[in-house]
Every structure is written in structure tokens, then in C-alpha cells.
Amino acid sequence: MSFEWIVRIVSENWPMFLRGAGMTLFIALIGTVIGAVIGLMAGVIRTIPMPERGPKKLVLKIINIILSIYIEFFRGTPMIVQAMVIYYGSALAFNIDMNVMLAAVIVVSINTGAYMAEIVRGGIVSIDKGQYEAAQAIGMNHFQTMTNVVLPQVIRNILPATGNQFVINIKDTSVLNVISVSELYFLTKSVAGNNFRYFESFFVACMIYFVMTFAVTRILLYFERKLDGPDNYTVLNEELEPKKI
Amino acid sequence: MEKVIEVQHLNKSFGAHEVLKDIDFSVHKGEVVSIIGSSGSGKSTLLRCINLLEKPGGGQIMFHGENILDDRHDIFAYRQKLGMVFQQFNLFENHNVLKNCVVGQIKVLKRTKEEAEKVAMKYLKVVGMDKYIYAKPKQLSGGQKQRVAIARALSMEPDVMLFDEPTSALDPEMVGEVLKVMRELAEIGLTMLIVTHEMEFAREVSDRVVFMDKGVIAEEGSPEQIFNHPQQERTKEFLKRTLSL
Numbered sequence: 001m002s003f004e005w006i007v008r009i010v011s012e013n014w015p016m017f018l019r020g021a022g023m024t025l026f027i028a029l030i031g032t033v034i035g036a037v038i039g040l041m042a043g044v045i046r047t048i049p050m051p052e053r054g055p056k057k058l059v060l061k062i063i064n065i066i067l068s069i070y071i072e073f074f075r076g077t078p079m080i081v082q083a084m085v086i087y088y089g090s091a092l093a094f095n096i097d098m099n100v101m102l103a104a105v106i107v108v109s110i111n112t113g114a115y116m117a118e119i120v121r122g123g124i125v126s127i128d129k130g131q132y133e134a135a136q137a138i139g140m141n142h143f144q145t146m147t148n149v150v151l152p153q154v155i156r157n158i159l160p161a162t163g164n165q166f167v168i169n170i171k172d173t174s175v176l177n178v179i180s181v182s183e184l185y186f187l188t189k190s191v192a193g194n195n196f197r198y199f200e201s202f203f204v205a206c207m208i209y210f211v212m213t214f215a216v217t218r219i220l221l222y223f224e225r226k227l228d229g230p231d232n233y234t235v236l237n238e239e240l241e242p243k244k245i
Numbered sequence: 246m247e248k249v250i251e252v253q254h255l256n257k258s259f260g261a262h263e264v265l266k267d268i269d270f271s272v273h274k275g276e277v278v279s280i281i282g283s284s285g286s287g288k289s290t291l292l293r294c295i296n297l298l299e300k301p302g303g304g305q306i307m308f309h310g311e312n313i314l315d316d317r318h319d320i321f322a323y324r325q326k327l328g329m330v331f332q333q334f335n336l337f338e339n340h341n342v343l344k345n346c347v348v349g350q351i352k353v354l355k356r357t358k359e360e361a362e363k364v365a366m367k368y369l370k371v372v373g374m375d376k377y378i379y380a381k382p383k384q385l386s387g388g389q390k391q392r393v394a395i396a397r398a399l400s401m402e403p404d405v406m407l408f409d410e411p412t413s414a415l416d417p418e419m420v421g422e423v424l425k426v427m428r429e430l431a432e433i434g435l436t437m438l439i440v441t442h443e444m445e446f447a448r449e450v451s452d453r454v455v456f457m458d459k460g461v462i463a464e465e466g467s468p469e470q471i472f473n474h475p476q477q478e479r480t481k482e483f484l485k486r487t488l489s490l
Binding site: 128130131133134135136137138139140141144148149152153156229231232233234235236 | 296298321322323324325327328329331333334335336337338339341348349352353375376377378379380381384394397398401
């Protein structure tokens with residue numbers, strides 16, 4: 001009976017599943033955070049207004065070309081192949097035996113970064129021109145405008161897309177089994193290899209993946225609402241001195 | 246009287262279209278100057294050129310006798326001294342009312358938080374929005390937003406206030422509350438440059454009225470002169486069209 005097997009597999013192998021789930025979540029989380037930072041930087045650089053002339057223009061142009069190549073390349077190739085290329089390539093090219101964990105985090109980060117760069121760029125472009133003008137009109141420079149006015153709004157707007165990316169990463173870390181990262185899929189495969197119960201073992205993995213992605217989605221939704229603040233505001237009374245902000 | 250802003254031979258083109266043609270014009274300290282004219286006459290562009298939101302094509306803009314189009318001139322320092330009020334309000338969407346008035350003071354003028362909040366409260370009181378300091382821009386009506394925008398500009402304690410059609414995006418019943426605030430500012434002797442379609446208001450508060458047509462200053466003089474005894478044929482025509490509405 002399948003159900004009995006499921007119970008048995010879970011009771012015998014739960015530390016293995018837990019370890020795999022933990023590893024999956026860890027790689028996905030770190031990868032998403034680093035990827036988001038890469039994407040934020042790349043997105044900001046790609047939206048710097050082009051100077052009309054001078055050496056600054058050349059430098060910015062070269063950086064933009066490099067960023068374009070990075071984005072197009074990592075969006076245009078499968079992560080499973082990138083993992084192989086980076087892991088075995090680093091050994092071949094630099095003669096370093098890269099830790100698989102490090103390789104896993106690097107692959108997920110730069111892959112996420114490529115997607116996030118475009119998401120961030122879209123977020124920045126969608127901010128009303130008036131926000132920039134108002135910031136400039138009170139004397140803010142580009143950096144101040146970005147950090148105080150534009151990026152806070154961009155980050156709020158791209159939060160759903162970032163959460164989406166996180167969910168994708170939780171699922172897609174499974175491809176890292178090709179470089180023997182001990183994440184959930186890899187460990188499930190070894191559990192199944194021991195008991196020859198493929199359906200039951202992977203059914204358990206399936207459930208774990210779903211619980212993780214579902215929990216993450218809910219948490220992010222809650223976080224989004226929190227960030228938006230209350231719908232109402234307090235109107236101050238005459239007597240009330242507005243001290244605490 | 247001391248000239249705060251003096252525009253000399255200012256040109257501006259968008260592509261092949263010449264928007265401003267050889268504009269000469271100045272604003273004295275404590276003066277309220279209104280710029281009137283039909284849509285597309287270049288009046289908004291002139292205002293936007295003055296605080297460099299549009300790059301002038303040629304000519305000079307003198308501020309307290311210094312040419313700010315000089316390459317060495319610090320445009321960020323210059324913009325701090327001009328308060329700008331936009332047609333579309335352009336409040337910082339990510340900040341509440343108080344923070345909108347404070348952020349520029351802290352980041353640009355390097356004031357302390359306490360000092361900045363004190364100044365902000367002072368001007369929010371002037372515009373009658375001191376009770377709404379915790380509201381986010383999206384929770385306010387158009388008239389309220391525009392009054393906050395005025396307070397934000399005043400909080401920087403600029404030498405000149407520039408108003409770019411401040412009531413054009415407002416519902417008719419909200420125009421009054423904004424004009425009332427502006428009238429008060431005019432009375433306390435603030436130097437103001439106002440692009441407006443509110444002819445009654447321009448006639449009443451201005452020390453001087455400038456009529457623009459097809460990118461040139463067609464006529465300028467006291468409100469009495471412009472509205473009651475216009476010399477130019479096109480001024481007469483424009484006034485006939487707008488006042489008979």
C-alpha cells in the first residue's frame with residue numbers, strides 16, 4: 001500500500017528530508033537576496049541618464065554593454081547548464097575545486113540577478129517623471145533622488161515579482177542535483193534509490209516543496225500589506241502636540 | 246530693487262520646434278509676477294528652464310547676478326534656493342505629509358531632524374495642513390496635496406517660489422483653497438513667479454503680468470495695464486477669449 005509506504009518513508013528518512021528542505025530553502029533565500037541586490041544595482045546603473053559627452057559617457061556605455069551581455073546570457077540559458085558550466089568550468093579554468101554549496105549559491109544568485117535587473121529597470125521606468133522632477137527641484141542629486149524617493153517606491157512595487165522569483169528559486173534549486181548539491185531533490189533521489197519506492201518518496205518531496213512555496217507566498221503577502229501601512233491616518237487635534245513620528 | 250532672477254536672450258527648442266525665442270525677463274525681490282498666455286505659448290517651459298528642469302538652448306540665467314548656466318556653477322545649490330510647485334503636485338508617494346516637507350531639509354540642507362520638523366510644521370500650519378502630517382499623499386484630495394506641495398517648497402526656505410499652473414489639475418471647488426494660500430504668501434512679501442490660467446487671481450495678486458505668445462514675451466506690465474489697457478493686438482485677443490468664458 002502506497003500510504004503505508006509514505007508513512008514509513010517519512011518516519012525512517014525525516015532527517016534526510018528536513019536537511020534537504022533546509023538546504024533548498026537556504027540556497028533559494030541567499031540566492032534571491034544576493035540576486036535582488038545584483039538586480040537592484042544593475043537596474044539603477046542601466047537607468048542612469050546618459051551624459052551628452054565626455055569620458056563618463058564612454059565608461060557608462062561600456063558598463064551598460066557588459067550588463068546587457070550578462071542579462072541576455074543568463075536569461076537565455078538554462079540554469080541546469082549554467083550550474084554545470086560554472087562548477088566544472090571553474091575547476092578547469094582556475095584549477096580551483098569549488099565547494100558545491102558555493103557554486104550553488106553563485107549560480108542561483110547570478111541567475112536571479114539577471115532576471116531582477118530587468119524587473120528593477122521596469123520598476124524604475126514606471127515611476128512617474130514628476131517624482132524625479134520634484135526631488136531635483138529641491139536640490140537632490142541623482143543618488144539622493146534614487147535612495148530617498150525612487151528606490152523605496154521601486155522596492156515596494158517589485159516586491160511581488162521578487163517573491164515570485166523566490167518561489168521559482170525554491171523549485172529550481174532542484175536542478176542543482178546535477179552538481180550533487182544535497183538539496184531536497186538530490187536527497188529524495190537517494191532515499192528512493194535505497195527503498196525503490198520512487199512514487200512515495202517523490203510524493204513526500206512534492207508536499208514539502210508545496211508547503212515551502214505556499215508559506216513563502218503567504219509571508220510575503222503579509223509583509224507587503226504591512227509595508228503599505230494602514231488605510232487610515234490620524235488627524236491631529238488642536239491639543240495634541242505632534243511629537244512622536 | 247534687487248533683481249533675483251534675470252533671464253537674458255533665453256532660447257529653447259524641442260527638436261526643430263522653437264519654444265522660447267530670445268526671452269529677456271526678470272523678477273525682483275519681493276515681487277509677484279504672473280505669466281499668462283495660451284497653451285503652447287512657452288510659459289511653462291520658461292519656468293522649467295529657470296530651475297533647469299529643461300536645459301536652455303542658449304542665453305543666460307542670472308541668479309543674484311551670477312550666471313547659473315556657467316559650467317562651473319553648482320546647479321544643486323542653485324535649485325535649493327528655488328521652490329517649485331508643480332501642476333501635478335508630485336508629492337513623494339513613499340513619504341507621509343511631514344516627511345515630504347522634511348526629507349529635502351535633512352538630505353539637502355543638512356538640517357537636523359528636530360530642526361527640519363519644526364520648520365516643516367511652521368509651513369504646514371501656513372497652508373493649513375498641520376493636522377494631516379501622518380497622511381500619505383494618496384489619501385489626500387488634490388487641493389490638500391497641492392497645499393502640502395507648497396509647504397514642502399517653503400520648508401526649503403527658498404529665495405523665489407515658482408508655481409507651474411498650480412491649480413490646473415484641481416477640481417473647481419478646490420482651486421479656491423490653493424489660491425487662498427498663495428494670496429497669503431504674496432501678502433507676506435514672498436518673491437513669486439506664477440504661471441497661471443486664473444486671470445482673476447493674476448490680476449489681483451500680481452505686481453507685474455507677463456503675457457507670452459508663440460515663444461516670445463508679447464507684452465508685460467502692471468495688471469491694470471495688461472488687463473484693462475492692453476497695447477498689443479494679440480494680448481487683446483487672448484484676453485477676449487479667456488475672460489469671456
